[in-house]
Structures are given as C-alpha cells and as structure tokens.
Amino acid sequence: MVSKHLKRLYLALTYIFLYAPIMFLIIFSFNSEKFSSKWGYFSLKWYSTLLSDDRILTALYYTVLVAIISSIISTIFGTITAIGIDKMKKGIGKKTILSVNNLPVLNPDIVTAVSLMTLFIFFKVPFGLITLIIAHVAFSVPYVILSVLPKLKQLPTDIVKASLDLGATPSYTMRKVILPQIKPGIMAGFLFAFTMSIDDFVISFFNTGSNVTNLSIEIYSMARRGISPEINALSTLMFITILILLFLANGKDLFKKERKNENY
Amino acid sequence: MKKKGTIAHYPYIIWSILFIVVPIFLVLYFSIIDSNGNLTASNYTKLFNSLYMLVFLNSIKLALISTAICLILGYPVAYIISKSRSKTRNILMLFLVIPMWMNFLLRTYAWMSILGKNGIINTIITTLGFPAVDIMYTDAAVILGMIYNFLPFMIIPIYTVLIKIDKDVIKAAGDLGANKLTVFKRIILPLSIPGVMSGITMVFMPAVSTFVISQLLGGGQFMLIGNLIESEFTTVGDWYFGSALSILMMIIILLSMAVLTRFDKDDVKGGGRLW
Numbered sequence: 001m002v003s004k005h006l007k008r009l010y011l012a013l014t015y016i017f018l019y020a021p022i023m024f025l026i027i028f029s030f031n032s033e034k035f036s037s038k039w040g041y042f043s044l045k046w047y048s049t050l051l052s053d054d055r056i057l058t059a060l061y062y063t064v065l066v067a068i069i070s071s072i073i074s075t076i077f078g079t080i081t082a083i084g085i086d087k088m089k090k091g092i093g094k095k096t097i098l099s100v101n102n103l104p105v106l107n108p109d110i111v112t113a114v115s116l117m118t119l120f121i122f123f124k125v126p127f128g129l130i131t132l133i134i135a136h137v138a139f140s141v142p143y144v145i146l147s148v149l150p151k152l153k154q155l156p157t158d159i160v161k162a163s164l165d166l167g168a169t170p171s172y173t174m175r176k177v178i179l180p181q182i183k184p185g186i187m188a189g190f191l192f193a194f195t196m197s198i199d200d201f202v203i204s205f206f207n208t209g210s211n212v213t214n215l216s217i218e219i220y221s222m223a224r225r226g227i228s229p230e231i232n233a234l235s236t237l238m239f240i241t242i243l244i245l246l247f248l249a250n251g252k253d254l255f256k257k258e259r260k261n262e263n264y
Numbered sequence: 265m266k267k268k269g270t271i272a273h274y275p276y277i278i279w280s281i282l283f284i285v286v287p288i289f290l291v292l293y294f295s296i297i298d299s300n301g302n303l304t305a306s307n308y309t310k311l312f313n314s315l316y317m318l319v320f321l322n323s324i325k326l327a328l329i330s331t332a333i334c335l336i337l338g339y340p341v342a343y344i345i346s347k348s349r350s351k352t353r354n355i356l357m358l359f360l361v362i363p364m365w366m367n368f369l370l371r372t373y374a375w376m377s378i379l380g381k382n383g384i385i386n387t388i389i390t391t392l393g394f395p396a397v398d399i400m401y402t403d404a405a406v407i408l409g410m411i412y413n414f415l416p417f418m419i420i421p422i423y424t425v426l427i428k429i430d431k432d433v434i435k436a437a438g439d440l441g442a443n444k445l446t447v448f449k450r451i452i453l454p455l456s457i458p459g460v461m462s463g464i465t466m467v468f469m470p471a472v473s474t475f476v477i478s479q480l481l482g483g484g485q486f487m488l489i490g491n492l493i494e495s496e497f498t499t500v501g502d503w504y505f506g507s508a509l510s511i512l513m514m515i516i517i518l519l520s521m522a523v524l525t526r527f528d529k530d531d532v533k534g535g536g537r538l539w
Binding site: 007010011014015017018019020021022024025028035077080081083084085087088097100101103104106107108109110111114115116117118119121122134138141145195199201202206215216219220223224227231232234235238239242243246250 | 271276277279280282283285286291294340341344356359362363365366367368369370372373374375378380382384412415416469472473476480494503506507510513514517518521
C-alpha cells in the first residue's frame with residue numbers, strides 16, 4: 001500500500017531530522033581537523049584535549065555534585081511538604097500553597113532565574129555554590145510535590161485506618177504503610193529533580209558565581225567563542241552515557257515482552 | 265483516619281515565601297523604581313519605545329511560527345506512531361525522547377556547526393558548484409533551532425491523547441457509515457484537541473522566552489525578549505528596566521496559559537507535560 005510507505009517515509013524523515021545533528025557531532029568528534037568543512041583523518045585528539053581540560057572536568061564535577069545534593073534535598077523536602085499539604089483541609093490556605101507552588105512551574109525559566117538573582121543581590125548573598133544549590137532546590141521542590149501529591153490522593157484511607165487499628169504507631173504506619181505506597185511518586189520526583197538539575201542552564205547561569213560553573217554554562221561560553229571540536233567529543237561521551245543509562249533502565253521491558261496493559 | 269492537620273508543610277510555606285513570593289515582589293519593586301530608589305513609571309513607558317516593541321513582536325512572531333510548524337509536522341508523527349503496534353510505538357517514543365536527554369545547549373550547538381560558514385551544508389552546496397548560503401544568524405536559523413528543540417514537546421502530548429481514544433468509538437463511527445476522513449474530522453481530531461492545546465503551550469512558552477537559541481543561532485544581541493532581559497541583567501546592568509521586561513514576560517506567559525488551559529480543564533498537567 002502506498003500510504004503505508006508514505007507514513008514510514010515521513011516517520012523516517014522526522015527521526016533523521018532529530019538524530020542527524022547528534023550523529024554529525026559524533027562523526028566529527030573523530031575528525032583531526034578543527035572545521036567540519038574538511039575531513040583530515042580519524043583521530044582521538046579532541047578526546048584527549050577534552051580529558052585534560054581542567055575547566056571541563058571541574059564543571060562536570062560541579063554539575064554532578066549540585067544535581068545529587070539538590071535532588072536529594074528537594075525529594076525529602078518535597079515529600080514531607082506533600083504529606084503536610086495532603087492533610088490540610090480544603091480551603092483557601094491549601095489553594096494558595098498549591099498556586100504559589102505552581103508559579104515556578106508555569107513561569108519561564110528566565111523569570112525564575114532573574115527573580116532569584118534579584119533576591120540574592122538584594123540580601124547581598126555572595127554568588128557561588130550555595131546560591132546555585134538553593135536555586136536548584138527552589139525550582140525542583142515544586143515538581144517533587146506535584147509528583148508525590150497524586151500518589152497520596154490515591155492512597156486508600158482505610159489502609160491507614162486498619163494499620164492504626166491493628167496497633168501500629170503513627171510513625172510505624174508512615175514508614176511501613178504510607179511511604180511504600182507513595183514510593184513511585186517519590187522516585188519520579190527524584191528523577192525529575194535530578195535530570196532537571198543536570199540539564200539546567202538558565203537558572204544556573206544567573207545564580208552562580210564566577211568560581212563555580214557547570215557543564216551547561218561551560219558549553220555556552222565555549223559555543224559563544226565559536227566552534228570547538230572539544231564540544232563534539234563531549235557530546236559523544238554524554239550521548240553514549242545517556243544511551244547506556246536509558247537502556248539499562250528500560251531495555252528489559254521494551255524488548256522482552258509486549259506491554260500487558262494497553263491503555264496506560 | 266480523620267485528616268488531622270500536621271505541621272509538615274510549614275517549613276515549605278516559609279521557604280516558598282522566601283524563594284518564590286519575595287523574589288517576584290522584588291522584581292516588581294525594582295520595575296517601579298529608578299536607580300536613585302524613587303518611584304517611577306519610566307521603566308514601563310520605555311517598553312513602548314518602538315525599538316523594544318519590535319523586539320516583542322519579533323519574539324512573538326518567531327514563537328508563533330515555530331509553534332505552527334511544530335504542530336503541522338508533529339501531529340502526523342503522533343498520529344502515525346499511535347496507530348502502530350504497541351511494541352513498535354514504545355520503541356518509537358523512546359527514540360523520540362532520547363535526544364531530549366542530551367544537553368539542550370549541545371543540541372543547539374550542533375546546528376551551529378551544521379549551518380555555519382564552514383559547516384556541512386555549505387560544504388555540500390559549494391562542492392556542487394553553488395554559491396554558499398548564509399543561514400546562520402538569521403530568523404530562519406532561530407526558527408529551525410526552536411523546531412528542532414521543541415518538536416518532541418508537541419508530539420508527546422498529542423500522542424498521549426491519541427492512544428487514549430476509545431477504539432470502540434472509532435469502530436462505531438465506521439459501522440455507522442463514516443469514511444476514514446469523516447472519522448478523522450468528526451471524532452479523532454476533536455478528541456485530540458486537549459493534546460494539541462498542551463502541545464502548543466509546551467512549545468510556545470519555551471520558544472517565546474528563550475535566549476539561548478537566539479543567542480547562539482541568531483547571533484544578534486537584541487533579537488528576542490529573552491536576550492533583552494539577559495543583557496539588561498548581565499552586561500548592561502539596568503535591572504530596573506530588566507525587571508519591567510521580566511514582569512511583562514510573566515504577564516504574557518500567564519495570560520496565554522490562562523487562555524490555553526481553558527481547553528484542557530480536566531488535566532492541566534496531563535498530556536505528558538512532565539515527561
């Protein structure tokens with residue numbers, strides 16, 4: 001059938017559009033020449049200059065450090081808050097908290113970034129690692145709350161009642177009944193906070209000091225100075241890392257069995 | 265258990281006042297004072313300067329164009345994927361998401377080296393004997409960058425809505441004599457509107473507020489509102505005007521959000537907004 005081939009062709013073109021630039025970066029990371037207009041010979045020299053580039057390595061260190069610290073803080077903080085919000089009575093108080101919590105989600109990154117920057121300048125907080133972590137926590141917590149709250153709403157109240165009737169203390173109920181039930185929401189929130197922190201540029205750009213940079217800021221300043229094949233090498237390494245992580249996480253249920261639940 | 269009140273959320277109330285509410289009010293405050301601390305409306309009247317008006321119109325124009333193109337390109341993709349077998353479509357969706365996990369700046373940077381003077385496109389064109397074209401640092405390059413970065417944001421919510429459509433409804437329409445085109449026009453399209461709306465939101469919002477894409481691919485300093493805000497806060501140092509710009513941007517976003525979410529009442533955050 002013609003239309004079937006047309007559909008396949010259309011999908012193929014879309015995926016080529018999405019992957020061509022990435023493939024391009026990967027191929028030219030092995031080029032000995034600086035510019036992609038000329039192919040010299042196969043070379044790993046951009047990898048070796050990249051790995052001996054202290055600025056990049058420091059930026060990588062800060063990116064991972066900030067992502068780990070801020071996502072752990074946001075997850076704990078967000079989960080506790082979600083439990084509190086869930087127990088609030090319906091009313092203006094609850095509505096206000098939820099609307100305020102939605103602000104960083106709805107606002108463009110640049111407005112959130114600039115408003116936090118204004119805050120730090122106004123209270124004369126010196127920019128650096130601390131402001132960077134605070135900024136990342138500030139924009140991650142709302143997402144953690146938004147992913148934990150629905151799980152708490154789905155939690156049957158009878159289970160909690162039963163646990164208390166059977167003699168469990170409230171804190172035991174929390175640890176053995178509530179937390180295991182809302183764990184998927186907490187995990188989703190954590191992953192969310194972590195990836196947003198790793199990937200963030202705008203918030204970090206405005207809220208860090210000159211002594212602390214992350215990968216995004218480093219790439220931005222390298223790209224502004226012009227084409228640098230080291231970025232190609234960096235892209236390749238990051239792409240491979242992402243592929244490995246994703247296939248470790250998803251590979252099993254993607255390729256082994258059909259999903260039983262069709263309408264998820 | 266009766267829902268007894270706790271104080272678990274109290275720390276966050278303080279935190280959100282300090283890091284969400286106060287910063288926005290500070291920006292609002294800075295937008296109505298001048299450098300001597302006197303109350304003034306000049307930061308806002310300055311917005312009506314024709315130079316800045318051009319920047320706003322340009323931002324909105326570029327964001328609208330790229331949103332429209334994303335919709336035209338993305339809807340068929342979502343539709344085709346939603347019609348494939350469940351195993352195929354999971355793999356297709358995974359491959360759609362993978363590029364999004366790459367650092368946003370790296371993806372934009374890739375286009376710099378493709379479109380540039382010494383880039384691959386020009387190399388191909390000149391080898392074929394044609395004169396080199398200069399796409400870099402034009403509106404077209406910025407639109408291309410926006411489409412490239414935000415196309416998955418259009419496809420995912422539409423796809424999510426399309427696979428939720430009850431197959432029996434489509435079958436019933438077919439049984440009642442509707443042909444494929446009628447089924448699409450009268451059933452599939454109307455039912456997918458919430459997905460389309462959230463797709464439009466998710467493409468338009470980042471497109472209208474970006475400064476990275478226009479900085480790297482557009483080159484120009486004063487191309488979009490985002491670039492204007494960035495330069496006022498970093499290089500120019502006029503936060504008062506920068507604050508007024510930020511407030512304006514916030515108003516544009518919240519207004520368009522309010523309009524768009526009217527179509528999507530039952531789940532504002534649905535349609536795969538988060539993932």
